[in-house]
Amino acid sequence: MLKDEKTLIVTAGSLLMLLIILIGALVNRGCRKHEAAEEALAPVVPPVVVIAEDPKHPARPIPPRFKRDTHMPNGGEGDTSGSINLGSFSAGRDLVFIDDDRVWWESDNDKDDDECDHSMHFSMETPFRRLIQLVTDRGGKLKVQDSFRVTGVHSSNSLHKEGRGLDVTCDELGLEMLARLCWAAGFDWVYYEASSRGGAHVHCSVKR
Numbered sequence: 001m002l003k004d005e006k007t008l009i010v011t012a013g014s015l016l017m018l019l020i021i022l023i024g025a026l027v028n029r030g031c032r033k034h035e036a037a038e039e040a041l042a043p044v045v046p047p048v049v050v051i052a053e054d055p056k057h058p059a060r061p062i063p064p065r066f067k068r069d070t071h072m073p074n075g076g077e078g079d080t081s082g083s084i085n086l087g088s089f090s091a092g093r094d095l096v097f098i099d100d101d102r103v104w105w106e107s108d109n110d111k112d113d114d115e116c117d118h119s120m121h122f123s124m125e126t127p128f129r130r131l132i133q134l135v136t137d138r139g140g141k142l143k144v145q146d147s148f149r150v151t152g153v154h155s156s157n158s159l160h161k162e163g164r165g166l167d168v169t170c171d172e173l174g175l176e177m178l179a180r181l182c183w184a185a186g187f188d189w190v191y192y193e194a195s196s197r198g199g200a201h202v203h204c205s206v207k208r
């Protein structure tokens with residue numbers, strides 16, 4: 001064999017090897033791309049939260065309207081949810097701690113306050129968990145502005161002092177829709193509070 005022929009064969013062999021390596025790399029890259037695409041397409045599984053049934057707070061149909069500065073039912077809060085009675089209230093016995101990543105909690109974001117918005121009366125739990133689901137299903141993020149609160153902004157006979165009052169807002173859905181969903185969630189008394197002083201919100205309360 002001539003020297004030139006040998007060189008030609010070696011060069012051709014090298015080129016072939018290079019081609020094989022290149023094809024291998026491309027196929028591999030394609031596979032990884034495909035895997036990444038499959039990962040991106042994989043459905044995000046929402047957390048499964050089992051909402052305990054509460055016969056005293058059944059779910060209701062969503063009302064067609066909920067005007068600002070009105071409440072449901074028509075009667076006053078004391079007549080419906082029962083007035084405050086701190087003598088019969090025990091924080092250790094009556095309050096539950098609720099956490100849920102789908103909710104924005106005011107007390108987690110305002111470090112100057114001393115209250116804990118995760119604490120609320122156990123009678124709140126089923127309607128509250130239902131409300132989270134109703135709001136999340138519609139693409140909103142529920143904001144808890146206030147729940148159990150002993151001191152501060154509320155009046156002396158406020159049900160917040162027993163953890164039976166809850167103030168919520170939702171930027172995405174607006175307050176009228178939120179008030180409608182609060183009623184559907186089963187709270188005993190729902191008030192779309194839009195005072196001229198600002199700080200509009202939906203206040204909900206439950207019977208003891």
Ligand SMILES: [Zn+2]
Pocket residue numbers: 146160165166167203204
């Ligand atoms: Zn309130």
